[in-house]
Amino acid sequence: MSLPAETQILSTEEYLRWEASQPEKHEYVAGEVFAMGGASRRHVTISGNLFAALDDALSGSSCRVYMADMKIEVATKSRFFYPDVFVTCHPDDHREELVMHHPVLVAEVLSPSTAAYDRGDKFIAYRSLPSLMEYLLIDPDHQQVELFRKGLDGLWVLHDFAPGDSVQLASVEAAISWERLYRNVD
Template sequence: MALPVGVPILSPEEYLRWETTQPEKHEYVGGEVFAMGGASRRHVTIAGNLFAALDETLLGTPCRVYMADMKVEIAAKSSFFYPDVFVTCHPDDHRAELAMHHPVLVAEVLSPSTAAYDRGDKFIAYRRLPPLKEYLLIDPDQQQLELFRKGSDGLWVLHDFAPGQTLQLASVEAMISWERLFRNVD
Protein backbone atom coordinates (compact mmCIF):
# COMPACT_ATOMS: atom_id res chain seq x y z
CA MET A 1 0.00 0.00 0.00
CA ALA A 2 1.17 3.52 -0.72
CA LEU A 3 2.00 6.09 1.91
CA PRO A 4 -0.90 8.15 3.24
CA VAL A 5 -1.74 11.34 1.39
CA GLY A 6 -1.20 14.58 3.36
CA VAL A 7 -4.90 14.89 4.18
CA PRO A 8 -6.23 15.15 7.73
CA ILE A 9 -8.05 12.15 9.19
CA LEU A 10 -11.48 11.98 7.52
CA SER A 11 -14.75 10.34 8.44
CA PRO A 12 -16.16 7.98 5.80
CA GLU A 13 -18.68 10.63 4.77
CA GLU A 14 -15.97 13.30 4.48
CA TYR A 15 -13.84 10.92 2.41
CA LEU A 16 -16.69 10.24 -0.04
CA ARG A 17 -17.30 13.98 -0.52
CA TRP A 18 -13.56 14.72 -0.84
CA GLU A 19 -12.92 11.81 -3.22
CA THR A 20 -15.50 13.04 -5.75
CA THR A 21 -13.46 16.24 -6.18
CA GLN A 22 -10.08 14.55 -6.76
CA PRO A 23 -8.48 13.98 -10.18
CA GLU A 24 -6.86 10.71 -8.97
CA LYS A 25 -8.32 7.77 -7.06
CA HIS A 26 -7.66 7.22 -3.36
CA GLU A 27 -8.45 4.29 -1.11
CA TYR A 28 -9.54 4.89 2.48
CA VAL A 29 -8.61 2.87 5.56
CA GLY A 30 -9.60 3.91 9.07
CA GLY A 31 -9.65 7.62 8.34
CA GLU A 32 -6.45 7.71 6.29
CA VAL A 33 -6.39 8.32 2.55
CA PHE A 34 -3.97 6.53 0.23
CA ALA A 35 -3.26 7.55 -3.36
CA MET A 36 -3.54 4.81 -5.95
CA GLY A 37 -0.73 4.48 -8.45
CA GLY A 38 -1.13 3.98 -12.17
CA ALA A 39 -1.42 0.50 -13.60
CA SER A 40 0.82 -1.20 -16.15
CA ARG A 41 -0.38 -2.18 -19.62
CA ARG A 42 -0.42 -5.85 -18.60
CA HIS A 43 -2.39 -5.05 -15.45
CA VAL A 44 -5.04 -3.16 -17.41
CA THR A 45 -5.17 -5.84 -20.12
CA ILE A 46 -5.74 -8.66 -17.64
CA ALA A 47 -8.39 -6.70 -15.71
CA GLY A 48 -10.13 -5.86 -19.00
CA ASN A 49 -10.01 -9.49 -20.14
CA LEU A 50 -11.53 -10.67 -16.86
CA PHE A 51 -14.21 -7.96 -16.97
CA ALA A 52 -15.17 -8.83 -20.57
CA ALA A 53 -15.32 -12.57 -19.89
CA LEU A 54 -17.44 -12.08 -16.78
CA ASP A 55 -19.71 -9.54 -18.46
CA GLU A 56 -20.45 -12.00 -21.24
CA THR A 57 -20.99 -14.90 -18.82
CA LEU A 58 -23.31 -12.92 -16.52
CA LEU A 59 -25.64 -11.74 -19.30
CA GLY A 60 -29.21 -12.48 -18.28
CA THR A 61 -28.40 -13.06 -14.59
CA PRO A 62 -29.03 -10.70 -11.66
CA CYS A 63 -25.26 -10.26 -11.32
CA ARG A 64 -23.18 -7.41 -12.73
CA VAL A 65 -19.47 -6.93 -13.07
CA TYR A 66 -17.68 -3.66 -12.24
CA MET A 67 -14.16 -2.40 -12.79
CA ALA A 68 -11.56 -0.23 -11.12
CA ASP A 69 -13.51 3.03 -10.87
CA MET A 70 -16.21 1.71 -8.52
CA LYS A 71 -15.57 1.49 -4.78
CA VAL A 72 -16.45 -1.30 -2.36
CA GLU A 73 -17.13 -0.21 1.22
CA ILE A 74 -16.17 -2.42 4.12
CA ALA A 75 -17.98 -0.67 6.94
CA ALA A 76 -16.69 -3.11 9.59
CA LYS A 77 -13.13 -2.00 8.76
CA SER A 78 -14.02 1.64 7.96
CA SER A 79 -12.50 1.14 4.52
CA PHE A 80 -13.17 1.87 0.86
CA PHE A 81 -11.26 0.03 -1.87
CA TYR A 82 -11.25 0.13 -5.66
CA PRO A 83 -11.01 -3.54 -6.67
CA ASP A 84 -9.69 -4.20 -10.16
CA VAL A 85 -12.81 -6.26 -10.93
CA PHE A 86 -15.73 -7.39 -8.80
CA VAL A 87 -19.18 -8.92 -9.18
CA THR A 88 -22.28 -8.15 -7.16
CA CYS A 89 -25.73 -9.66 -7.51
CA HIS A 90 -27.44 -7.44 -4.94
CA PRO A 91 -30.14 -5.03 -6.22
CA ASP A 92 -29.06 -2.29 -3.76
CA ASP A 93 -25.59 -2.30 -5.28
CA HIS A 94 -27.06 -1.91 -8.77
CA ARG A 95 -28.56 1.40 -7.64
CA ALA A 96 -25.50 2.64 -5.69
CA GLU A 97 -23.55 5.54 -7.14
CA LEU A 98 -20.47 5.91 -4.91
CA ALA A 99 -19.80 2.54 -3.27
CA MET A 100 -21.13 -1.00 -3.23
CA HIS A 101 -21.43 -3.34 -0.28
CA HIS A 102 -22.29 -6.88 -1.43
CA PRO A 103 -19.67 -8.31 -3.80
CA VAL A 104 -19.63 -12.09 -4.22
CA LEU A 105 -16.35 -12.06 -6.16
CA VAL A 106 -13.42 -9.64 -5.89
CA ALA A 107 -10.37 -9.84 -8.17
CA GLU A 108 -7.10 -7.96 -7.78
CA VAL A 109 -4.31 -7.90 -10.36
CA LEU A 110 -1.07 -7.86 -8.42
CA SER A 111 1.82 -5.47 -8.90
CA PRO A 112 5.18 -5.57 -7.12
CA SER A 113 4.17 -2.60 -4.95
CA THR A 114 0.73 -3.98 -3.92
CA ALA A 115 1.11 -7.79 -3.84
CA ALA A 116 1.87 -8.11 -0.12
CA TYR A 117 -0.93 -5.72 0.84
CA ASP A 118 -3.46 -7.42 -1.49
CA ARG A 119 -2.58 -10.83 -0.01
CA GLY A 120 -2.52 -9.54 3.58
CA ASP A 121 -4.38 -6.60 5.09
CA LYS A 122 -6.65 -6.02 2.10
CA PHE A 123 -7.74 -9.66 2.06
CA ILE A 124 -8.33 -9.49 5.81
CA ALA A 125 -10.61 -6.49 5.22
CA TYR A 126 -12.46 -8.11 2.31
CA ARG A 127 -13.18 -11.19 4.44
CA ARG A 128 -15.37 -8.94 6.64
CA LEU A 129 -17.89 -8.78 3.76
CA PRO A 130 -20.46 -11.52 4.50
CA PRO A 131 -21.57 -12.00 0.86
CA LEU A 132 -18.00 -12.42 -0.45
CA LYS A 133 -17.49 -15.99 -1.69
CA GLU A 134 -14.28 -15.73 -3.74
CA TYR A 135 -11.15 -13.58 -3.81
CA LEU A 136 -9.00 -13.91 -6.93
CA LEU A 137 -5.39 -12.74 -7.11
CA ILE A 138 -3.79 -12.57 -10.55
CA ASP A 139 -0.02 -12.29 -10.87
CA PRO A 140 0.80 -10.93 -14.34
CA ASP A 141 4.55 -11.57 -13.99
CA GLN A 142 4.23 -15.25 -13.10
CA GLN A 143 0.89 -15.70 -14.90
CA GLN A 144 -0.30 -17.33 -11.70
CA LEU A 145 -3.84 -17.43 -10.31
CA GLU A 146 -4.65 -17.78 -6.63
CA LEU A 147 -8.34 -18.20 -5.89
CA PHE A 148 -9.48 -18.12 -2.29
CA ARG A 149 -12.95 -19.62 -1.89
CA LYS A 150 -15.04 -19.48 1.29
CA GLY A 151 -16.40 -22.90 2.23
CA SER A 152 -19.73 -23.66 3.85
CA ASP A 153 -17.82 -23.81 7.16
CA GLY A 154 -16.70 -20.17 6.68
CA LEU A 155 -13.06 -21.13 6.12
CA TRP A 156 -11.15 -19.77 3.14
CA VAL A 157 -9.40 -22.37 0.96
CA LEU A 158 -6.73 -21.61 -1.65
CA HIS A 159 -7.23 -23.04 -5.14
CA ASP A 160 -4.22 -22.67 -7.43
CA PHE A 161 -4.63 -22.75 -11.20
CA ALA A 162 -1.59 -23.66 -13.25
CA PRO A 163 -0.91 -22.18 -16.70
CA GLY A 164 -3.30 -23.65 -19.24
CA GLN A 165 -5.97 -24.61 -16.68
CA THR A 166 -9.48 -23.18 -16.84
CA LEU A 167 -10.36 -20.79 -14.02
CA GLN A 168 -13.52 -21.98 -12.28
CA LEU A 169 -15.43 -19.32 -10.37
CA ALA A 170 -18.15 -21.01 -8.31
CA SER A 171 -19.51 -17.71 -6.96
CA VAL A 172 -20.79 -16.69 -10.38
CA GLU A 173 -20.80 -20.09 -12.12
CA ALA A 174 -18.19 -18.97 -14.64
CA MET A 175 -15.38 -20.76 -16.37
CA ILE A 176 -12.68 -18.65 -18.01
CA SER A 177 -9.90 -20.16 -20.06
CA TRP A 178 -6.29 -19.35 -19.27
CA GLU A 179 -5.84 -18.08 -22.81
CA ARG A 180 -8.83 -15.71 -22.49
CA LEU A 181 -7.60 -14.25 -19.21
CA PHE A 182 -4.04 -13.67 -20.46
CA ARG A 183 -4.94 -12.69 -24.02
CA ASN A 184 -2.60 -9.98 -25.40
CA VAL A 185 -0.34 -10.18 -22.34
CA ASP A 186 3.26 -10.65 -23.43
Protein backbone atom coordinates in the same frame (compact mmCIF):
# COMPACT_ATOMS: atom_id res chain seq x y z
CA MET B 1 -0.74 0.55 -1.46
CA SER B 2 1.04 3.86 -1.79
CA LEU B 3 1.97 6.52 0.73
CA PRO B 4 -0.82 8.50 2.40
CA ALA B 5 -2.07 11.39 0.27
CA GLU B 6 -3.11 13.26 3.43
CA THR B 7 -1.92 12.90 7.00
CA GLN B 8 -5.20 14.29 8.34
CA ILE B 9 -7.65 11.68 9.67
CA LEU B 10 -10.99 11.88 7.84
CA SER B 11 -14.39 10.46 8.69
CA THR B 12 -15.98 8.27 6.02
CA GLU B 13 -18.36 11.11 5.13
CA GLU B 14 -15.45 13.58 4.82
CA TYR B 15 -13.53 11.11 2.66
CA LEU B 16 -16.47 10.56 0.29
CA ARG B 17 -17.07 14.32 -0.09
CA TRP B 18 -13.36 15.06 -0.56
CA GLU B 19 -12.71 12.23 -2.99
CA ALA B 20 -15.64 13.18 -5.22
CA SER B 21 -13.75 16.37 -6.12
CA GLN B 22 -10.37 14.71 -6.75
CA PRO B 23 -8.98 13.94 -10.22
CA GLU B 24 -7.33 10.72 -8.95
CA LYS B 25 -8.69 7.74 -7.03
CA HIS B 26 -7.91 7.27 -3.34
CA GLU B 27 -8.50 4.30 -1.09
CA TYR B 28 -9.56 4.90 2.52
CA VAL B 29 -8.25 2.90 5.47
CA ALA B 30 -9.51 3.79 8.94
CA GLY B 31 -9.34 7.54 8.39
CA GLU B 32 -6.22 7.64 6.24
CA VAL B 33 -6.37 8.34 2.52
CA PHE B 34 -4.02 6.68 0.02
CA ALA B 35 -3.54 7.77 -3.59
CA MET B 36 -3.89 4.99 -6.14
CA GLY B 37 -0.92 4.63 -8.46
CA GLY B 38 -1.00 3.91 -12.17
CA ALA B 39 -1.04 0.36 -13.49
CA SER B 40 1.20 -1.48 -15.95
CA ARG B 41 0.09 -2.52 -19.43
CA ARG B 42 -0.12 -6.16 -18.29
CA HIS B 43 -2.20 -5.18 -15.26
CA VAL B 44 -4.67 -3.20 -17.36
CA THR B 45 -4.86 -5.91 -20.03
CA ILE B 46 -5.61 -8.69 -17.53
CA SER B 47 -8.19 -6.53 -15.73
CA GLY B 48 -9.90 -5.83 -19.05
CA ASN B 49 -9.78 -9.48 -20.09
CA LEU B 50 -11.32 -10.58 -16.80
CA PHE B 51 -14.01 -7.90 -16.97
CA ALA B 52 -14.94 -8.87 -20.55
CA ALA B 53 -15.03 -12.60 -19.75
CA LEU B 54 -17.20 -12.07 -16.67
CA ASP B 55 -19.47 -9.62 -18.48
CA ASP B 56 -20.03 -12.23 -21.21
CA ALA B 57 -20.56 -15.04 -18.69
CA LEU B 58 -23.04 -13.04 -16.60
CA SER B 59 -25.11 -11.71 -19.49
CA GLY B 60 -28.78 -12.21 -18.65
CA SER B 61 -28.14 -12.87 -14.96
CA SER B 62 -28.93 -10.66 -11.98
CA CYS B 63 -25.20 -10.16 -11.38
CA ARG B 64 -23.18 -7.18 -12.58
CA VAL B 65 -19.46 -6.81 -13.06
CA TYR B 66 -17.50 -3.62 -12.33
CA MET B 67 -13.88 -2.60 -12.70
CA ALA B 68 -11.36 -0.02 -11.54
CA ASP B 69 -13.47 3.08 -10.84
CA MET B 70 -16.17 1.60 -8.59
CA LYS B 71 -15.60 1.50 -4.83
CA ILE B 72 -16.49 -1.21 -2.31
CA GLU B 73 -17.12 -0.19 1.28
CA VAL B 74 -15.99 -2.52 4.03
CA ALA B 75 -17.90 -0.70 6.76
CA THR B 76 -16.92 -2.98 9.65
CA LYS B 77 -13.26 -2.24 8.95
CA SER B 78 -13.77 1.45 8.02
CA ARG B 79 -12.35 0.89 4.53
CA PHE B 80 -13.12 1.85 0.94
CA PHE B 81 -11.30 -0.03 -1.82
CA TYR B 82 -11.17 0.12 -5.62
CA PRO B 83 -10.81 -3.53 -6.66
CA ASP B 84 -9.57 -4.21 -10.17
CA VAL B 85 -12.72 -6.22 -10.93
CA PHE B 86 -15.67 -7.35 -8.83
CA VAL B 87 -19.13 -8.84 -9.17
CA THR B 88 -22.24 -8.07 -7.16
CA CYS B 89 -25.61 -9.78 -7.48
CA HIS B 90 -27.35 -7.84 -4.72
CA PRO B 91 -30.35 -5.67 -5.71
CA ASP B 92 -29.33 -2.89 -3.30
CA ASP B 93 -26.00 -2.53 -5.13
CA HIS B 94 -27.83 -2.23 -8.45
CA ARG B 95 -29.32 1.04 -7.19
CA GLU B 96 -26.00 2.49 -5.97
CA GLU B 97 -24.05 4.97 -8.06
CA LEU B 98 -20.67 5.29 -6.35
CA VAL B 99 -20.17 2.67 -3.63
CA MET B 100 -21.08 -1.03 -3.54
CA HIS B 101 -21.48 -3.13 -0.40
CA HIS B 102 -22.26 -6.74 -1.37
CA PRO B 103 -19.65 -8.24 -3.74
CA VAL B 104 -19.65 -12.01 -4.23
CA LEU B 105 -16.35 -12.00 -6.14
CA VAL B 106 -13.43 -9.58 -5.84
CA ALA B 107 -10.38 -9.79 -8.13
CA GLU B 108 -7.07 -8.00 -7.71
CA VAL B 109 -4.32 -8.01 -10.33
CA LEU B 110 -1.09 -7.96 -8.36
CA SER B 111 1.78 -5.55 -8.77
CA PRO B 112 5.14 -5.71 -6.98
CA SER B 113 4.20 -2.74 -4.79
CA THR B 114 0.77 -4.06 -3.72
CA ALA B 115 1.02 -7.87 -3.72
CA ALA B 116 1.75 -8.26 -0.01
CA TYR B 117 -1.01 -5.82 0.94
CA ASP B 118 -3.53 -7.49 -1.42
CA ARG B 119 -2.74 -10.89 0.11
CA GLY B 120 -2.64 -9.59 3.69
CA ASP B 121 -4.49 -6.64 5.21
CA LYS B 122 -6.76 -6.05 2.23
CA PHE B 123 -7.84 -9.71 2.15
CA ILE B 124 -8.48 -9.61 5.91
CA ALA B 125 -10.76 -6.60 5.40
CA TYR B 126 -12.59 -8.16 2.43
CA ARG B 127 -13.22 -11.36 4.41
CA SER B 128 -15.40 -9.38 6.81
CA LEU B 129 -17.94 -8.87 4.00
CA PRO B 130 -20.67 -11.50 4.53
CA SER B 131 -21.51 -11.56 0.80
CA LEU B 132 -17.97 -12.30 -0.40
CA MET B 133 -17.54 -15.88 -1.59
CA GLU B 134 -14.35 -15.69 -3.69
CA TYR B 135 -11.20 -13.58 -3.79
CA LEU B 136 -9.14 -13.90 -6.98
CA LEU B 137 -5.49 -12.84 -7.18
CA ILE B 138 -3.82 -12.70 -10.58
CA ASP B 139 -0.07 -12.23 -10.99
CA PRO B 140 0.69 -10.77 -14.44
CA ASP B 141 4.45 -11.21 -14.16
CA HIS B 142 4.59 -14.83 -12.99
CA GLN B 143 1.41 -16.09 -14.70
CA GLN B 144 -0.01 -17.34 -11.44
CA VAL B 145 -3.67 -17.34 -10.41
CA GLU B 146 -4.83 -17.92 -6.84
CA LEU B 147 -8.47 -18.20 -5.88
CA PHE B 148 -9.57 -18.12 -2.26
CA ARG B 149 -13.06 -19.61 -1.85
CA LYS B 150 -15.14 -19.46 1.32
CA GLY B 151 -16.48 -22.88 2.28
CA LEU B 152 -19.78 -23.68 3.94
CA ASP B 153 -17.89 -23.79 7.25
CA GLY B 154 -16.72 -20.19 6.71
CA LEU B 155 -13.11 -21.22 6.15
CA TRP B 156 -11.22 -19.88 3.13
CA VAL B 157 -9.55 -22.47 0.89
CA LEU B 158 -6.85 -21.68 -1.68
CA HIS B 159 -7.22 -23.03 -5.23
CA ASP B 160 -4.15 -22.58 -7.46
CA PHE B 161 -4.45 -22.45 -11.24
CA ALA B 162 -1.68 -22.93 -13.80
CA PRO B 163 -1.30 -22.26 -17.52
CA GLY B 164 -3.85 -24.29 -19.47
CA ASP B 165 -6.33 -24.45 -16.58
CA SER B 166 -9.81 -23.06 -16.60
CA VAL B 167 -10.43 -20.77 -13.62
CA GLN B 168 -13.63 -22.03 -12.00
CA LEU B 169 -15.61 -19.28 -10.26
CA ALA B 170 -18.37 -20.93 -8.24
CA SER B 171 -19.68 -17.63 -6.86
CA VAL B 172 -20.89 -16.59 -10.30
CA GLU B 173 -21.07 -20.04 -11.93
CA ALA B 174 -18.50 -19.12 -14.56
CA ALA B 175 -15.30 -20.59 -15.94
CA ILE B 176 -12.63 -18.48 -17.59
CA SER B 177 -9.93 -20.06 -19.69
CA TRP B 178 -6.31 -19.27 -18.93
CA GLU B 179 -5.87 -18.17 -22.52
CA ARG B 180 -8.68 -15.62 -22.26
CA LEU B 181 -7.40 -14.26 -18.96
CA TYR B 182 -3.85 -13.80 -20.27
CA ARG B 183 -4.77 -12.81 -23.85
CA ASN B 184 -2.36 -10.19 -25.27
CA VAL B 185 -0.12 -10.38 -22.21
CA ASP B 186 3.48 -11.01 -23.23
